[in-house]
Amino acid sequence: MQTILLFSMPGGGEWIIILMVALLLFGGKKIPELARGIGRGIREFNDARGNIEKEIQGAIKEEDKNTAK
Secondary structure (H helix, E strand, O other): OOOOOOOOOOOHHHHHHHHHHHHHHHHHHHHHHHHHHHHHHHHHHHHHHHHHHHHHHHHHHHHHHHHHO
């Protein structure tokens, strides 16, 4: 017999426990710094993704112009 483990998102009570553990580990002053760092990382990732999308779209448009001639 095969056992399948299913994982789901934590519920309300589980989130409270996770937040309490994070508060105990990092302290009240470190959590805002961590959140800012995560926010900066996400913003840089999204900027890089946007730049790559623009480059790809530009290359596609350039290729379309070349093939239309």
